[in-house]
Amino acid sequence: MSLDPTGMAPEDLSHAGSVTDKAIEYMIEQGIAPISVASALLGGALGLMAREMDDKAIANVLRSALNSVESGELQAMRAEKPVS
Template sequence: MQLDPQGVAPDDLSHAGSVVDKAIEYMLEQNIAPISAASALLGGALGLLARTMDDRSIAGVLRNALASVESGELREMRDHLPGGDAHP
């Protein structure tokens, strides 16, 4: 696994993201509620982290995710999607 030039993301992150996007698309086509799909993906992600990282590292990943929410980064992403401004 190679890191990007800034040493942050593995080089296969884009591929993994594409696979997850397809899984989300499939779940929504199967009429799985978005909250159910998101909860299943989050549970799976936490399970994978638990098998591959120590608790302190997992907490760091979760702190980074929370910082993205608190900074408005996810809101900006939502606002750029069709119908994304439905929930301020």
């Protein structure tokens, strides 16, 4: 896994995102509640980060996610297409 030229994101981030989107789609099709899907994915992500990153790096990822929520960036996703 190497970083992009700006050093911000791994080059395989798009692929990982596509795989995650397909997993979400599959779970929703299986009738799993969206909150359960989201909670499981978040728990898995936190577990992976805990094994692979130090606390400061994890805090930076979480801070970035919180900034996206607070800036209204996620509202556009709601307008695009609901999950359920």
